Each structure stands twice: as C-alpha cells, then as structure tokens.
Amino acid sequence: MQINQNKLKQRLIMLSFVASILLTGLKFFAFYLTSSNAILSDALESIINVIASGFAFYSVYLSSQPKDRNHPYGHGKVEFFSAGFEGALIIIASIFIVVEAINRLMDPSPIQNLAQGSVFILFTILVNTAIGYKLLTEGRKANSLALVADGKHLMSDSISSVVLILSVGLIMLTGYVWIDSVASLLFGLFLAYSGSQLVSKSVAGLMDASDELLLDKVIHVLNENKKDEWIDVHNLRAQQYGSDLHIDCHLTLPYYWELQKVHETIHDFENILKASQVGETEIFVHADPCVYQCCYFCRIDNCPVRQHAFVQDIEWDAGKLTKNEKLYREARINIQE
Structure with a gap:
C-alpha cells in the first residue's frame, strides 16, 4: 500500500511538472500576442511552477526512500524543504512582478x-x-506537504489568472491601459503573501513545531479505543514527516503485571494507533508503572493492590497528555475542587 501511494505521488507531481511546462509556453505566447504586463507576470510566475514541480518531484521521490543508517527517521522531512523552496521562489517572482x-x-x-x-x-x-x-485532495490523503504545496500553488495560479481575465475585460470595456499594471501589482502582492505562508509552514515543519490538528487526531483515536488497563498516557508527541507518522509517549500500566502482559498490551496499543493512519507509522511507547495516586481514576476491576476507590475519569486532551508527568496531579486537582 505504501509503495503504491508513493508511486501515485510521483505520478501526480510528474503530471504537474509536464503541465506546468506546456502552460508556461502558452502564457508566453499569449504575452507575445498582447504585450500585456499582467499576462507577462502570470507567465513569469508559471516559470516558478516548473522549477517548483521539478524540485517537488525529487523531494517526493526522496521521501519515499526507506530509512537508512544516515536517516534513521526516514527522508520525509525533505517535503518541508521542498515547500519552503517553492515559497521562496514565489516570493522572488512576486518582487520582480x-x-x-x-x-x-x-x-x-x-x-x-x-x-x-x-x-x-x-x-x-x-x-x-x-x-x-x-x-x-491526494496530498491531504497521503499527508504529503509537497503535494499540498504544489496543489495550492496551482490553485493560486488559477485564481490569479481569473483576476487577470477580469482585468483584461475591464481594459476592453473602458480602454484604461493602467488597469493592466494595477492588476499585475495586486497579483504580485498576492503571490508574496502565498509564498510567505508556504515558507512559514515549511520552517515550522523543519523545526518540529507541534501540529495541533495531528495531536487532536491521535488523542481522538485514543479516547475512542480507551481500555481500562491504559491507566494514563503522558509525554505524548506526534510528528508527520511526509507520509510517515512518528509517535512516542509514556503509557501507565499496573506495576504488578508480568513483562509479557506489558509487552502484549503495548503491542495492542500501537496497533490501534497504526490502524487509524495512512502510510507508515512508527511508535515508541515507554511503559510506566502505576502509583497509588492513580487509583482515583483507575478503572481496573478487582485490582489486588488498590488503595483508593475510583472517583472519576480524567478527560484526555492535548493539554494533559503532552505533559511529562502522570495524570494523578490532574486527579488531585479535580478531587480538591
């Protein structure tokens, strides 16, 4: 499945690359016919499409390569670099325009x-x-920033071309030639904004900034499949590199369990998370032993070492599960309140 997904990504980027070359030629021919500055601006921006699609193809190819000794977490981060490179090219083009x-x-x-x-x-x-x-559509399904960035670039190119057509219509109706340059100016400012958004997202990904939507998705899966023996989850971290998802966390389990049972429970925990994701998912789970304060929110029936009666569940959300501490502190606060 992963191999087919990578091949699909490469075919889509290649389609974008070939189409960008052909469409850029058409736009320059349109400029040759009209001498319109707005059409020239659109054509120059399309050169960026060609360069960006070519680099995106390489990044998608590289991100699909398996992890190796030099890249133990895979090559998915190159897609962030690809999006940033595309954004930088867009900003440069906007300045010229x-x-x-x-x-x-x-x-x-x-x-x-x-x-x-x-x-x-x-x-x-x-x-x-x-x-x-x-x-x-396919980029969001595959969690590929390179595909999404190239798709957004093409969509923004379409929007700008629509504005261009409207400006051409106004010139034909009014005869005011200056509308052409004003449309080109507005187009350049729009490109600068679009490029800066891509660069910002790229830098955030390269710096491993938290992805709140991704965290919420992982926590939703945990809440939907929560088991009584999962006493708590904390120090949760999730990062998406291309199509590969990396998750690590601490899972609190009964301290008196044998190692085999702990191993089986963690294996089931990992499989539940993997089943909810598209693409490769790598999970590292550190098993923590429970402490007596956990009894207040532990739902295990007939626990042989229970010291306190169950009081209430603790709602699992990003604010709690990302902390590097067991949830009994939250339980104590709730009980005091």
Whole structure:
C-alpha cells in the first residue's frame, strides 16, 4: 500500500511538472500576442511552477526512500524543504512582478489582441484548477506537504489568472491601459503573501513545531479505543514527516503485571494507533508503572493492590497528555475542587 501511494505521488507531481511546462509556453505566447504586463507576470510566475514541480518531484521521490543508517527517521522531512523552496521562489517572482508593474505604471505601453490572448489564459485556468485540485485532495490523503504545496500553488495560479481575465475585460470595456499594471501589482502582492505562508509552514515543519490538528487526531483515536488497563498516557508527541507518522509517549500500566502482559498490551496499543493512519507509522511507547495516586481514576476491576476507590475519569486532551508527568496531579486537582 505504501509503495503504491508513493508511486501515485510521483505520478501526480510528474503530471504537474509536464503541465506546468506546456502552460508556461502558452502564457508566453499569449504575452507575445498582447504585450500585456499582467499576462507577462502570470507567465513569469508559471516559470516558478516548473522549477517548483521539478524540485517537488525529487523531494517526493526522496521521501519515499526507506530509512537508512544516515536517516534513521526516514527522508520525509525533505517535503518541508521542498515547500519552503517553492515559497521562496514565489516570493522572488512576486518582487520582480511588483517592480515591473510599478515601472509600467510610470511608463505605460500599448496593449493589443487581448481577446485572443485571453483564450489561452482561460485554457490554462481549466488545466491548473483540475490538476491543483487533484494534488490537494491526494496530498491531504497521503499527508504529503509537497503535494499540498504544489496543489495550492496551482490553485493560486488559477485564481490569479481569473483576476487577470477580469482585468483584461475591464481594459476592453473602458480602454484604461493602467488597469493592466494595477492588476499585475495586486497579483504580485498576492503571490508574496502565498509564498510567505508556504515558507512559514515549511520552517515550522523543519523545526518540529507541534501540529495541533495531528495531536487532536491521535488523542481522538485514543479516547475512542480507551481500555481500562491504559491507566494514563503522558509525554505524548506526534510528528508527520511526509507520509510517515512518528509517535512516542509514556503509557501507565499496573506495576504488578508480568513483562509479557506489558509487552502484549503495548503491542495492542500501537496497533490501534497504526490502524487509524495512512502510510507508515512508527511508535515508541515507554511503559510506566502505576502509583497509588492513580487509583482515583483507575478503572481496573478487582485490582489486588488498590488503595483508593475510583472517583472519576480524567478527560484526555492535548493539554494533559503532552505533559511529562502522570495524570494523578490532574486527579488531585479535580478531587480538591
């Protein structure tokens, strides 16, 4: 399943790469027909699509490679780097577009054949939207930031092209040539924002920033499948590197259990988490022995060493489970209240 998923990701990125080359050629031909600065800006931004798709293909290929001695956690982090690289290229392109738009506002030049050029731009909108939507959908399924970033880039390219078509229509209706440069300026600012968002997300991933949505998903699975013998879970951490998910935590179990029973329980715990994920999931669980304070929220029936009656459950959420301490402190607070 994992091999097929990686092949699908590579095929989608290759499709994006080939389509980007063809569509970039069409946009430059549209600029040749019209001499429109806005169309030129769109064409220049499409060069970024080509470079980014090529790098994204390499990153998806590399992230699919198995872990090795030099990369014990796999190669999935390269997808964060790919998204950041794409974002940086977008920002560079936006700077060039803004500068060129300002120059054309100060020294306008004639525009021609807008109707013919718009036909080519409309075609690129349809193709970019279809491929971008597919990349976004499959990228989210596979937890691939490289696919999602490339899909968002193509979708933003489609949106900007729609704005471009509207500006062309306004020029044809009003005859105001300066609308072309204003549209190009706005397009450049939009690209700068889009690129900065990609860079920000990339840096967060490379720095192992907490993914609250991912944590909530893992905790939801634990709550849905909670067993009485899982006395508590703490020091929970989850990181997504490409399609690979890494989870580690401490699981509190009865201190009097034999090692074989502890091993079997941890194995079941890991399998429940793995079954809820797409792609490879690597889990490290540290077994902690219970202490007498855990009795207040422990649901094990007929416990031979129980020192306190059960009082109440403790709700498992990200705020509690990510702490590096057993949950009996939470129980004590609740009981006092």
